[in-house]
Amino acid sequence: MEEVFQDIIIKHSDDYIINMGPQHPSTHGVLRFELCLLGETVKYIIPHCGYIHRGIEKMCEKNTYQQIIHLTDRFDYLSAHMNNEAVCLAVENALEVEVPERVKYIRTILAELNRIASHQLWWCAFGMDLGALTTFFYGLRDREYILDIFEESFGSRLLHSFNYPGGLMHDLHPNFQQKVKDFIKYFRKKLPEYDQLLTGNIIFQQRSIGMGYMSKEDAISYGVTGPSGRGSGFKCDVRKHHPYSAYSKVDFKEILYTEGDTFARYKARIDEMWESMNIIEQLIDNIPAGDYTAKMKPIIKLPVGDYFQRVETARGELGCYIVSDGNKNPLRVKFRTPNFSNLFIINKIASGNKIADLVAISGSLDLVIPDIDR
Amino acid sequence: MDLNIYDFTSFTKWVDTALNSVMSPGWTMLVELVIVGIVFIAAYAVIGLYLVLAERKVCAIIQNRQGPNRVGPFGLFQTIADLFKLLGKELISIKNADQFLFNLAPFILIIASFMAIAALPFAKGLHAIDLNIGIFYMFAVSSLGVIGILLAGWSSNSKYSLIGAIRSGAQVVSYELSVGLALLSVVIFSGSMQLSTIVESQANGWWIIKGHIPALIAFIIFLIAGTAETNRGPFDLAEAESELTAGFHTEYSGIKFAFFFLAEYMNMFIVAAIASTVFLGGWMPFHLGGFESLNHVMDFIPPVIWFFGKTAFVIFIMMWIKWTFPRLRIDQLLKLEWKYLLPLNLMNIVLIAFIVLMGWYIK
Numbered sequence: 195m196e197e198v199f200q201d202i203i204i205k206h207s208d209d210y211i212i213n214m215g216p217q218h219p220s221t222h223g224v225l226r227f228e229l230c231l232l233g234e235t236v237k238y239i240i241p242h243c244g245y246i247h248r249g250i251e252k253m254c255e256k257n258t259y260q261q262i263i264h265l266t267d268r269f270d271y272l273s274a275h276m277n278n279e280a281v282c283l284a285v286e287n288a289l290e291v292e293v294p295e296r297v298k299y300i301r302t303i304l305a306e307l308n309r310i311a312s313h314q315l316w317w318c319a320f321g322m323d324l325g326a327l328t329t330f331f332y333g334l335r336d337r338e339y340i341l342d343i344f345e346e347s348f349g350s351r352l353l354h355s356f357n358y359p360g361g362l363m364h365d366l367h368p369n370f371q372q373k374v375k376d377f378i379k380y381f382r383k384k385l386p387e388y389d390q391l392l393t394g395n396i397i398f399q400q401r402s403i404g405m406g407y408m409s410k411e412d413a414i415s416y417g418v419t420g421p422s423g424r425g426s427g428f429k430c431d432v433r434k435h436h437p438y439s440a441y442s443k444v445d446f447k448e449i450l451y452t453e454g455d456t457f458a459r460y461k462a463r464i465d466e467m468w469e470s471m472n473i474i475e476q477l478i479d480n481i482p483a484g485d486y487t488a489k490m491k492p493i494i495k496l497p498v499g500d501y502f503q504r505v506e507t508a509r510g511e512l513g514c515y516i517v518s519d520g521n522k523n524p525l526r527v528k529f530r531t532p533n534f535s536n537l538f539i540i541n542k543i544a545s546g547n548k549i550a551d552l553v554a555i556s557g558s559l560d561l562v563i564p565d566i567d568r
Numbered sequence: 569m570d571l572n573i574y575d576f577t578s579f580t581k582w583v584d585t586a587l588n589s590v591m592s593p594g595w596t597m598l599v600e601l602v603i604v605g606i607v608f609i610a611a612y613a614v615i616g617l618y619l620v621l622a623e624r625k626v627c628a629i630i631q632n633r634q635g636p637n638r639v640g641p642f643g644l645f646q647t648i649a650d651l652f653k654l655l656g657k658e659l660i661s662i663k664n665a666d667q668f669l670f671n672l673a674p675f676i677l678i679i680a681s682f683m684a685i686a687a688l689p690f691a692k693g694l695h696a697i698d699l700n701i702g703i704f705y706m707f708a709v710s711s712l713g714v715i716g717i718l719l720a721g722w723s724s725n726s727k728y729s730l731i732g733a734i735r736s737g738a739q740v741v742s743y744e745l746s747v748g749l750a751l752l753s754v755v756i757f758s759g760s761m762q763l764s765t766i767v768e769s770q771a772n773g774w775w776i777i778k779g780h781i782p783a784l785i786a787f788i789i790f791l792i793a794g795t796a797e798t799n800r801g802p803f804d805l806a807e808a809e810s811e812l813t814a815g816f817h818t819e820y821s822g823i824k825f826a827f828f829f830l831a832e833y834m835n836m837f838i839v840a841a842i843a844s845t846v847f848l849g850g851w852m853p854f855h856l857g858g859f860e861s862l863n864h865v866m867d868f869i870p871p872v873i874w875f876f877g878k879t880a881f882v883i884f885i886m887m888w889i890k891w892t893f894p895r896l897r898i899d900q901l902l903k904l905e906w907k908y909l910l911p912l913n914l915m916n917i918v919l920i921a922f923i924v925l926m927g928w929y930i931k
Contacts, residue, residue, distance in 0.1 A: 210727075212727045212728070212731075218813060219809055219810050219813060220810040220811065231731075234731070234735075234898050234899075321894070322810060323810045324810070324894040324895060325801060325802065325804070325808065325810060325893075325894045325895025326892070326893060326894035326895075327627070327631075327801075327891060328627075328630055328631050328891050328892060330631075331631035331632055331633060332631070332632070335632055391892070392894070395893065395894060397802060397893055397894050397895075397896055397900075398894045400897075400900055401894065401896075401897060401900070548897055548898065548899065549731070549811050549812075550805075550808070550811050550895070550897045550898070551897065553810055553811050
């Protein structure tokens with residue numbers, strides 16, 4: 195009980211309140227932190243979300259399962275592929291459709307490419323939060339390669355809606371395998387540059403090591419997943435513990451750090467980029483031949499019941515819960531998005547630190563605001 | 569120095585006598601003041617605008633980009649176009665702001681940097697005023713700028729601005745000490761506070777070479793503290809766009825914002841110019857005692873080019889640091905000054921005094 199009471203914020207009328215957001219460079223979108231300051235020190239933080247709420251879950255009830263795919267892109271737009279995958283897998287499991295092996299392999303490769311692209315953008319933005327402006331261009335330079343691959347194969351760079359219940363929209367571009375191999379070769383050379391520019395920097399280390407400590411118990415009780423949770427030693431990698439698609443066929447390790455500070459969360463993401471490259475390398479040469487989609491009816495009607503599927507996005511665990519009454523539209527859809535849970539630990543780990551640390555800590559949680567509001 | 573082709577003293581004397589021959593001494597004084605003022609305003613604007621462009625180009629190279637390249641060849645007129653854009657912008661007035669102080673603040677910053685630029689020796693005989701306490705004057709004037717920053721933060725009636733101003737106050741007051749003590753080391757070496765004498769004393773080698781390790785330490789400390797005093801990255805806590813949006817100048821728009829922007833770059837120029845004057849010989853060509861032929865060849869490069877070349881080198885180092893390093897936190901910033909730089913600096917001063925006393929530097 196004592197733990198719980200610590201989280202209760204007591205407001206006073208003479209608090210020095212400052213609103214960080216909804217338009218602020220380091221909240222990465224329309225999020226508002228209500229800060230109480232004591233000089234430079236932050237006394238408490240109240241996150242206010244909902245500025246970009248679009249009612250995606252409600253819209254899902256009016257749409258067919260094929261149409262829902264396009265809505266799921268829009269919450270965590272940086273891991274659009276994984277979001278699509280959650281709905282697709284849920285629908286496929288409900289219909290008990292066995293998708294071809296080729297689809298599973300391609301989905302895994304694309305998810306890992308998407309994860310690398312997402313972590314690259316996070317690295318850009320995290321450097322910016324700390325005042326190292328050059329990181330932004332280093333990260334975007336490399337991310338461009340992945341987006342070009344996506345553009346060639348799916349026709350869009352960010353919100354590609356390439357997954358489809360039962361398989362994929364269409365087959366891969368013939369250049370895909372070669373381009374991905376080229377990218378891996380290129381990025382294996384470029385990723386050490388990230389360490390040279392930022393990780394080894396003494397100012398960066400002083401600002402991140404020991405800052406924003408999150409214990410494993412906190413991570414579990416707040417439901418902090420993804421690299422943020424794994425930086426605290428919380429084993430929560432869905433790919434490892436509840437494998438889906440082709441993850442059971444590849445050999446990879448779950449990145450775990452036990453320090454629980456900003457630096458551990460940072461290292462976890464950098465290491466995940468290495469690990470994603472390993473996964474892609476194991477799969478890219480072995481994509482089996484076959485159909486790019488299973489045989490599906492044009493109108494999908496799920497049997498009555500409720501279905502749940504979770505996937506690991508770049509930010510943590512995404513759960514997709516579908517209740518069906520047998521119609522072509524779902525009765526209710528609920529998404530458990532990772533950022534919503536990750537956000538609310540901010541008061542616990544950042545209060546008592548300086549404003550600059552709050553920016554660094556919220557950066558290390560890798561928040562994507564539309565994912566919080568949906 | 570037998571080579572006097574680049575000596576500006578004869579030119580200024582000629583102007584003075586020519587003016588004296590046509591008007592009374594009082595009028596001569598007035599005309600000379602106006603000429604010097606116009607020259608400095610023009611130089612100020614040109615240097616400031618092109619430093620902004622230089623920064624954008626340097627950061628573009630560091631960040632694998634092209635940089636501005638549309639307006640004019642290589643984007644040379646980009647900042648001039650920006651200036652005209654800023655001139656055309658609306659001056660937003662803030663409700664409940666202290667209007668008088670709000671409008672005054674950018675001018676204080678500009679005036680402070682103007683006063684500092686007046687005492688810089690650009691070449692032999694090419695300085696507006698050669699005070700016998702030149703270093704002391706520089707040191708005093710360059711710290712006036714913080715008043716403008718504090719006023720801007722206070723009068724804006726914005727919490728972000730106020731935090732930026734408080735940070736800036738704490739920062740500048742702390743780093744003044746290191747700037748002063750680092751300059752004092754060269755005052756001990758050369759035995760004078762007059763900038764022209766300091767430059768002349770480097771005729772047989774710059775102080776950073778003649779004073780070897782202690783002078784190098786003082787130079788590095790001056791660079792760090794000077795960067796901090798001008799509120800530039802990695803010490804740009806007063807602006808800190810990821811924390812305070814824009815710090816003390818959040819609420820300023822149009823030409824008032826341009827004043828802050830220009831003053832920031834001019835302060836950088838002044839710090840670099842002082843560093844090059846005091847440690848790198850100012851307009852003095854690269855001389856080494858004993859190598860007469862080398863010294864003679866070096867004399868053919870005009871002093872103005874030496875001065876601006878060295879200043880540009882120091883400015884490049886400052887830009888390089890800004891675009892590679894993350895920002896410090898306020899407590900780390902103060903810790904760096906009070907726990908590391910200041911004690912090191914004081915020990916360095918004692919060391920230099922001892923070295924000068926024993927005559928162990930290169931004469």
